[in-house]
Amino acid sequence: MNTTTFSKTRIVSLAVLAVIFVVLAILPVITQGYTITLVTDILRYAILAVAWVLFSGPTGYMSLATAAFYGLGFYIAAIANGPLPFALAIIVAGIAAFVVALLIGGLTLRLKGVYFTIFTFAVVLLINNVVLEIERVVTSTRGRFVETETTQAAYWAMFLVAVLTIVVCVLIRRSRYGLALQSIGEYEEAARHSGINVVRTKVLIFAIGSVFMGMAGAIIATRRTYIDPGIAFNLNTSFLPVLMALFGGVSNLVGPVIGAAVFTYLADFLLSTFPDLFMLIFGVVLILAIVFMPNGIIGLAQQVWQKIRGGRRAPA
Amino acid sequence: MHLLEGEGVSRNFGGLAAVADVDFYVDEGEILGLIGPNGAGKTTLFNLISAALKPTRGTVTYEGKEITKLPPHKICRLGIARTFQTVKIFPHLPVVRNVMVGSLFGTGKHMSEAEASRKAEEALDFVSLTSLKNVPAGDLTLANQKRLEVARALATEPRLLMLDELMAGLTHTEIDEAMGDIAQIRSSGITVIMIEHVMHAIMNICDRIIVLDHGRKIADGTPAEIAVNQDVIECYLGQDADSDEDLDDDSDFGDEDHAES
Numbered sequence: 295m296n297t298t299t300f301s302k303t304r305i306v307s308l309a310v311l312a313v314i315f316v317v318l319a320i321l322p323v324i325t326q327g328y329t330i331t332l333v334t335d336i337l338r339y340a341i342l343a344v345a346w347v348l349f350s351g352p353t354g355y356m357s358l359a360t361a362a363f364y365g366l367g368f369y370i371a372a373i374a375n376g377p378l379p380f381a382l383a384i385i386v387a388g389i390a391a392f393v394v395a396l397l398i399g400g401l402t403l404r405l406k407g408v409y410f411t412i413f414t415f416a417v418v419l420l421i422n423n424v425v426l427e428i429e430r431v432v433t434s435t436r437g438r439f440v441e442t443e444t445t446q447a448a449y450w451a452m453f454l455v456a457v458l459t460i461v462v463c464v465l466i467r468r469s470r471y472g473l474a475l476q477s478i479g480e481y482e483e484a485a486r487h488s489g490i491n492v493v494r495t496k497v498l499i500f501a502i503g504s505v506f507m508g509m510a511g512a513i514i515a516t517r518r519t520y521i522d523p524g525i526a527f528n529l530n531t532s533f534l535p536v537l538m539a540l541f542g543g544v545s546n547l548v549g550p551v552i553g554a555a556v557f558t559y560l561a562d563f564l565l566s567t568f569p570d571l572f573m574l575i576f577g578v579v580l581i582l583a584i585v586f587m588p589n590g591i592i593g594l595a596q597q598v599w600q601k602i603r604g605g606r607r608a609p610a
Numbered sequence: 611m612h613l614l615e616g617e618g619v620s621r622n623f624g625g626l627a628a629v630a631d632v633d634f635y636v637d638e639g640e641i642l643g644l645i646g647p648n649g650a651g652k653t654t655l656f657n658l659i660s661a662a663l664k665p666t667r668g669t670v671t672y673e674g675k676e677i678t679k680l681p682p683h684k685i686c687r688l689g690i691a692r693t694f695q696t697v698k699i700f701p702h703l704p705v706v707r708n709v710m711v712g713s714l715f716g717t718g719k720h721m722s723e724a725e726a727s728r729k730a731e732e733a734l735d736f737v738s739l740t741s742l743k744n745v746p747a748g749d750l751t752l753a754n755q756k757r758l759e760v761a762r763a764l765a766t767e768p769r770l771l772m773l774d775e776l777m778a779g780l781t782h783t784e785i786d787e788a789m790g791d792i793a794q795i796r797s798s799g800i801t802v803i804m805i806e807h808v809m810h811a812i813m814n815i816c817d818r819i820i821v822l823d824h825g826r827k828i829a830d831g832t833p834a835e836i837a838v839n840q841d842v843i844e845c846y847l848g849q850d851a852d853s854d855e856d857l858d859d860d861s862d863f864g865d866e867d868h869a870e871s
Contacts, residue, residue, distance in 0.1 A: 473711060474711070477708075481699065483698055484698035484699065487660055488712045488716045489683050489715035490683055490716075491683045
């Protein structure tokens with residue numbers, strides 16, 4: 295790899311990151327209302343997509359359990375926000391998601407391929423029904439009220455969790471665990487026989503990703519006054535981040551962030567401009583994206599970049 | 611004490627005894643050959659030692675400790691490394707990262723990335739793949755992919771290396787090179803068990819040979835003894851002795867499928 299171009303690209307991308315960071319950090323100061331809500335939403339999906347890619351990207355284990363951890367965050371917020379400070383409630387949600395993910399991971403990660411996917415899908419339905427049943431027996435109600443937070447507070451929290459998610463995921467990907475996950479995705483049996491504790495690695499990373507999903511759920515819950523299992527464990531939360539990640543590209547972490555931003559904005563724009571045709575247009579866009587950008591926006595960008603440079607080397 | 615010892619090792623697949631009541635041992639510094647017709651249970655035996663499969667019965671002991679119930683990554687970290695009959699590399703990772711998996715995770719000691727990378731380079735140097743270290747492993751030729759597997763195994767710092775048909779599918783020159791490599795691996799103090807169908811290689815470099823047939827051990831001795839063993843000749847050549855080409859057939863029926871399950 296050419297070191298000079300590498301460091302130049304690096305400086306440029308760091309500068310871009312710094313600008314984005316500063317703009318997002320002071321956003322509630324410079325604007326209010328709708329923009330804040332939209333960006334909170336983008337950050338939420340960026341967290342979910344990045345956390346999903348952390349585990350599912352390199353390993354190829356397509357998890358649909360996102361809604362389970364996210365919904366768990368909702369319930370932790372309903373129970374803990376108020377009695378505990380907002381920040382603490384978010385942390386508790388992360389811990390709860392971690393513990394539940396360890397259990398679910400321990401059970402499901404012995405399965406492979408489509409079986410794993412179906413099981414994680416089923417887990418969401420299971421938890422949904424278990425919570426529904428517990429509420430019926432214990433509290434004789436269907437839903438709960440959540441102690442709300444202001445738009446600004448939710449934004450700050452979402453921003454901080456997004457930064458945390460990205461930093462942790464980047465560090466993990468660059469660590470030895472990143473290599474372990476990649477090798478598991480490439481050839482699990484060979485990884486196992488090369489000394490990798492495959493089960494432990496998979497379960498641990500799966501659980502770490504779930505922490506951020508739980509945190510994002512806890513924050514969003516405080517923007518709803520009322521939640522019930524159907525809202526908390528909505529299966530869209532499992533599917534959308536996957537689509538966004540694929541839309542953006544799963545080969546690195548920039549892809550899911552861009553995917554989440556474009557996707558969320560597009561959905562919002564279509565929904566407000568063409569409320570009746572929203573699903574139709576959205577579906578067509580999605581199909582076109584999958585057909586013409588099999589490696590996501592990032593993959594497309596890399597192709598274009600390669601053409602511009604005319605070289606055969608893959609960009610960093 | 612033997613380096614590795616198996617007692618009554620058996621494995622059934624349904625009603626089929628893939629490996630039946632096999633006793634074996636390897637001593638430190640040996641090159642042990644494992645031969646037998648297709649479907650004899652050679653790869654299954656490797657899978658039982660490396661814990662890809664659990665034995666139905668019997669025990670495997672390594673350095674005097676029973677390892678039968680350990681998971682594969684622990685066996686690797688204890689010092690038993692293996693390669694696979696059909697290469698199992700990480701095709702989209704660069705060659706050097708493939709080997710680093712071995713040095714980072716397989717040695718049983720904590721290693722910094724820099725150290726692991728240095729060890730990986732050493733192993734690549736040993737198998738003469740240094741010039742290809744940044745190429746995605748899937749782009750290598752079969753011979754080089756097999757070298758890569760050996761490098762990855764060596765990077766785990768094994769005391770015992772199990773080679774499953776390293777030479778199958780290689781040209782004559784490549785086979786000669788592989789034989790040289792194996793001799794050099796042994797002289798660096800690593801014990802070797804090898805499954806092989808290339809008879810002149812087996813006969814030339816092995817100190818001792820175990821012959822399996824239908825899951826049972828039918829002979830165990832020096833190459834010279836094996837070459838004249840009546841049971842071995844019969845199992846390979848049958849009574850009418852007209853199909854000696856079978857010896858080079860490299861599709862080992864059955865074993866691979868089981869290994870995947």
